[in-house]
Amino acid sequence: MNDAIVYRSRMPFAIKIEPRMSVPRWLGPVVNIAAVVVALLLGMVILAVVGGDPFATYAHIAQSAFGDRYVFSDTLVKATPLILVGLGCSLAFRMKLWNIGAEGQLYIGALCASACVLTGFITPATPQVLALALMMAAGMLGGALWGLVPGFLKARLGLNEIIITLMMNYIALALVNFFVFAVWSEGGFAQSKTFPRNAWLPRASEYAATFDFLSGLTTHWGIVIALVAVVIMWYVISRSRWGYEIRLTGDNPRAANYAGMPIVRNTILVMMVSGALAGLAGMSEISGVVHRLQGTISPGYGFTGIIIAWLSKLNPFAVVLSSILFGGLILAGREIQPSGIPRLIQGMILFMLIASDVLLRYRVRIVRTR
Amino acid sequence: MTDAGTPAAAVRMQGIVKEFPGVIANDHVDFELRAGEIHALLGENGAGKSTLMTVLAGLYKPEAGNIAIHGKPVQFGSPRDAMNSGIGMIHQHFTLISTQTVTENILLGLDVPGFLIRLREYDQTMLELGRKFGMAISPSAKIWQLSVGEQQRVEILKMLYRGVDILIMDEPTAVLAPQEISGLIATLRSMAADGKSIVFISHKLNEVMSVADRVTVLRQGKVTAAGMPVKQTSIPELARLMVGRSVTFAVDKPVKTPGAVLLELKDVCANNDKGLPALKDVTLQVRAGEIVGVAGVSGNGQSELAEVITGLRGTTGGTITSGNHQLANKSARVAIESGVAHVPEDRSRVGTAPNLSITDNLIMKAYRQAPLANGWSLNYGLARKNAQELKKNYAILAPTIETSVRLLSGGNIQRTILARELSGKPAILIAMQPTRGLDVGAIEGVQQLLLQQRSADAAVLLSSEELDELIALSDRIVVMYEGRIVGEVSQPSEKDIEQIGLWMTGGAHE
Ligand SMILES: Nc1ncnc2c1ncn2[C@@H]1O[C@H](COP(=O)(O)OP(=O)(O)OP(=O)(O)O)[C@@H](O)[C@H]1O
Ligand SMILES: [Mg+2]
Numbered sequence: 001m002n003d004a005i006v007y008r009s010r011m012p013f014a015i016k017i018e019p020r021m022s023v024p025r026w027l028g029p030v031v032n033i034a035a036v037v038v039a040l041l042l043g044m045v046i047l048a049v050v051g052g053d054p055f056a057t058y059a060h061i062a063q064s065a066f067g068d069r070y071v072f073s074d075t076l077v078k079a080t081p082l083i084l085v086g087l088g089c090s091l092a093f094r095m096k097l098w099n100i101g102a103e104g105q106l107y108i109g110a111l112c113a114s115a116c117v118l119t120g121f122i123t124p125a126t127p128q129v130l131a132l133a134l135m136m137a138a139g140m141l142g143g144a145l146w147g148l149v150p151g152f153l154k155a156r157l158g159l160n161e162i163i164i165t166l167m168m169n170y171i172a173l174a175l176v177n178f179f180v181f182a183v184w185s186e187g188g189f190a191q192s193k194t195f196p197r198n199a200w201l202p203r204a205s206e207y208a209a210t211f212d213f214l215s216g217l218t219t220h221w222g223i224v225i226a227l228v229a230v231v232i233m234w235y236v237i238s239r240s241r242w243g244y245e246i247r248l249t250g251d252n253p254r255a256a257n258y259a260g261m262p263i264v265r266n267t268i269l270v271m272m273v274s275g276a277l278a279g280l281a282g283m284s285e286i287s288g289v290v291h292r293l294q295g296t297i298s299p300g301y302g303f304t305g306i307i308i309a310w311l312s313k314l315n316p317f318a319v320v321l322s323s324i325l326f327g328g329l330i331l332a333g334r335e336i337q338p339s340g341i342p343r344l345i346q347g348m349i350l351f352m353l354i355a356s357d358v359l360l361r362y363r364v365r366i367v368r369t370r
Numbered sequence: 371m372t373d374a375g376t377p378a379a380a381v382r383m384q385g386i387v388k389e390f391p392g393v394i395a396n397d398h399v400d401f402e403l404r405a406g407e408i409h410a411l412l413g414e415n416g417a418g419k420s421t422l423m424t425v426l427a428g429l430y431k432p433e434a435g436n437i438a439i440h441g442k443p444v445q446f447g448s449p450r451d452a453m454n455s456g457i458g459m460i461h462q463h464f465t466l467i468s469t470q471t472v473t474e475n476i477l478l479g480l481d482v483p484g485f486l487i488r489l490r491e492y493d494q495t496m497l498e499l500g501r502k503f504g505m506a507i508s509p510s511a512k513i514w515q516l517s518v519g520e521q522q523r524v525e526i527l528k529m530l531y532r533g534v535d536i537l538i539m540d541e542p543t544a545v546l547a548p549q550e551i552s553g554l555i556a557t558l559r560s561m562a563a564d565g566k567s568i569v570f571i572s573h574k575l576n577e578v579m580s581v582a583d584r585v586t587v588l589r590q591g592k593v594t595a596a597g598m599p600v601k602q603t604s605i606p607e608l609a610r611l612m613v614g615r616s617v618t619f620a621v622d623k624p625v626k627t628p629g630a631v632l633l634e635l636k637d638v639c640a641n642n643d644k645g646l647p648a649l650k651d652v653t654l655q656v657r658a659g660e661i662v663g664v665a666g667v668s669g670n671g672q673s674e675l676a677e678v679i680t681g682l683r684g685t686t687g688g689t690i691t692s693g694n695h696q697l698a699n700k701s702a703r704v705a706i707e708s709g710v711a712h713v714p715e716d717r718s719r720v721g722t723a724p725n726l727s728i729t730d731n732l733i734m735k736a737y738r739q740a741p742l743a744n745g746w747s748l749n750y751g752l753a754r755k756n757a758q759e760l761k762k763n764y765a766i767l768a769p770t771i772e773t774s775v776r777l778l779s780g781g782n783i784q785r786t787i788l789a790r791e792l793s794g795k796p797a798i799l800i801a802m803q804p805t806r807g808l809d810v811g812a813i814e815g816v817q818q819l820l821l822q823q824r825s826a827d828a829a830v831l832l833s834s835e836e837l838d839e840l841i842a843l844s845d846r847i848v849v850m851y852e853g854r855i856v857g858e859v860s861q862p863s864e865k866d867i868e869q870i871g872l873w874m875t876g877g878a879h880e
Contacts, residue, residue, distance in 0.1 A: 241738070241747065258721065259702065260701060260705070
């Protein structure tokens with residue numbers, strides 16, 4: 001039992017922080033929502049200070065992210081990789097494996113998926129379903145490999161996975177750059193040639209002939225894949241035996257060892273699955289959005305995924321909601337000048353979330369000191 | 371505020387109410403501690419002892435009730451307030467910083483040494499303070515070098531140095547070896563003689579009878595005996611007050627001829643965590659329907675013995691067989707699947723996942739096999755149904771089966787582990803200190819459970835620091851000293867205690 005900490009001041013009150021013995025069920029979500037609200041309010045203050053009109057700005061952000069079905073569809077496009085990466089991070093975090101290498105895993109996934117097309121393995125004559133399935137498999141395999149390395153080093157040699165995953169992000173980026181500049185460069189630009197149509201994840205607008213309301217929408221099949229992944233992840237975490245092992249190991253590795261659980265194997269597997277989901281996000285971006293391999297695929301989806309996992313308290317369904325919120329913010333970033341504002345809000349949300357964790361673990365009270 | 375000439379009590383708590391979701395831990399409790407007395411606080415597991423004292427130490431705020439210290443009403447907002455009133459509490463798990471020295475730990479958090487620290491001078495102060503109360507310490511030793519008993523002395527010194535005159539100790543003897551217990555008791559006596567008042571929580575009734583002046587008993591959050599002088603009571607009466615029925619201390623062990631050898635160790639050697647030999651050529655057999663007791667001062671290889679059998683530690687030589695299974699240098703999983711159940715010594719750090727629910731903790735061993743396992747999935751519906759039953763059968767006191775194990779009292783955590791390990795109908799049971807920290811009623815229950823395993827023809831290896839318990843339950847006792855089995859008695863009885871004690875301390879063995 002830890003002692004309470006009391007911060008005294010010259011004022012007639014003191015701030016008292018004592019450890020919470022139990023957390024009421026409702027407190028988690030409430031604190032989370034409050035953190036987002038506080039971050040948004042602080043954003044308003046900053047906007048006002050620098051001379052902007054906070055209300056107009058927020059209204060504009062909301063308008064350009066959720067205003068009509070066209071922009072909402074664009075928001076979903078941004079949310080798609082976020083959901084996949086957020087799921088991957090939350091799985092790893094469950095086992096207290098701090099995988100912050102999703103960005104690199106995403107890039108390697110994209111690289112491997114494009115390799116299927118750019119090496120000529122998939123030709124314009126390959127049936128679309130087969131082509132896409134191959135690309136998905138390759139993307140997941142690439143991401144899994146990028147997760148396997150830190151997973152193995154952590155499990156076998158006890159190396160710190162935070163540093164390794166972080167460093168491997170840079171390697172992944174450099175590797176992708178090498179390929180787009182040196183191997184598959186199209187006319188000297190940092191991008192490959194456009195993929196043939198059968199390597200594209202179909203967009204909603206392609207079904208406009210049958211379903212009228214889909215016309216003009218950019219959302220692609222990636223969102224469906226992401227939602228399927230959400231359901232599978234929910235099953236794995238809360239219904240499967242493997243998920244049970246992960247939860248128990250995350251809570252007390254010594255107890256897991258005592259119960260005969262394969263900790264080494266699970267560490268490696270979890271890092272691989274986490275990487276595979278990020279790799280799938282990379283595949284979905286190149287096949288559903290840019291349709292080619294290029295040096296810039298992601299505006300930091302891999303890092304935003306960390307915030308999303310945190311914000312959703314590792315709950316797969318909450319990952320969807322958080323991803324849509326952040327997808328909207330990213331989208332709005334292109335509409336708003338200066339474009340840093342949504343990034344600022346994002347950063348502030350993460351900051352508030354981490355800070356608010358104190359409220360979950362401790363009871364903070366202001367007490368009068370006579 | 372003194373009534374009729376009697377000096378005000380050091381502590382007077384009146385009508386204390388403290389509720390947690392689903393339980394009233396303290397239900398209008400009155401408690402009085404006189405200056406210069408040692409006052410024992412007794413009660414079943416979960417009776418609310420720790421809670422009451424945590425309120426007194428300023429960590430919990432009670433929903434109702436008031437507290438007066440030396441006749442002066444107080445309201446504590448924090449442990450620091452309580453400390454300022456001279457109250458200090460030593461929890462069962464210590465809060466020392468292991469890489470710092472004794473003196474540094476004692477001074478930690480105080481403003482005393484100011485900016486310039488001359489630790490040498492303080493070393494001398496600590497040494498003298500220790501000597502005054504009969505505690506030998508080495509002030510410049512680092513905490514990690516100390517035994518549990520020595521660490522406890524540092525905690526006591528820390529309190530004394532802060533000028534505490536009301537000291538609360540939560541189950542201080544549960545972690546101590548017998549010699550250390552007598553040292554602690556001597557220290558407490560000299561502190562009481564010095565005018566300090568001491569609250570002493572314990573489950574060991576004989577200890578309470580010999581140390582305490584008065585005793586207060588709690589049952590289910592209510593007081594059943596308030597400040598009763600120990601001279602006017604007896605162990606059976608205290609036991610009855612605690613559990614609300616009379617407790618038979620005699621263990622009724624039916625006569626039984628042991629069956630086939632279920633567990634066999636031959637010349638087993640193993641190292642401890644530091645890589646030094648901890649088991650040296652241990653040879654041991656346990657038969658079906660037999661309880662073999664392992665006696666020994668803690669740290670003589672008992673923990674390592676349990677770990678090599680349960681697959682948690684590798685061996686450096688010898689064989690361990692159970693039927694036709696080889697257990698040496700295999701995994702915990704192999705041991706579990708060969709029918710070895712294990713009640714670990716460290717229940718919260720090894721035996722449970724504290725933030726998971728009771729249900730999740732109960733399926734730790736069985737989740738791999740049908741019917742809980744169903745292909746890839748886990749049948750949580752069945753797990754919950756089993757958990758309800760186990761909670762009832764093993765009398766696990768908790769609001770629901772979804773409660774986190776972290777929130778249970780020590781005794782109820784132990785019951786959760788026992789429920790899990792015994793419900794799997796093990797062929798071999800390795801029980802390490804299974805009654806440590808349990809109340810008399812619960813101890814009786816656990817002993818019954820061990821005997822039931824014996825009747826069900828399980829091979830039981832039991833390690834306990836309570837010699838009486840070992841003698842009452844075991845069909846055979848082996849004594850461990852420095853990693854070896856140095857002696858063995860069959861059908862042990864009271865008259866063997868002396869010989870066992872001699873072996874335990876490394877006395878010559880014939
Ligand atoms: N922080 C908490 N949150 C919820 N319930 C709690 C909390 N602390 C204690 N309890 C419950 O209050 C009751 C009293 O617990 P307490 O720890 O005071 O028992 P105890 O008498 O010290 O038992 P033991 O001898 O097992 O240590 C128990 O039912 C316990 O589960
Ligand atoms: Mg207690």
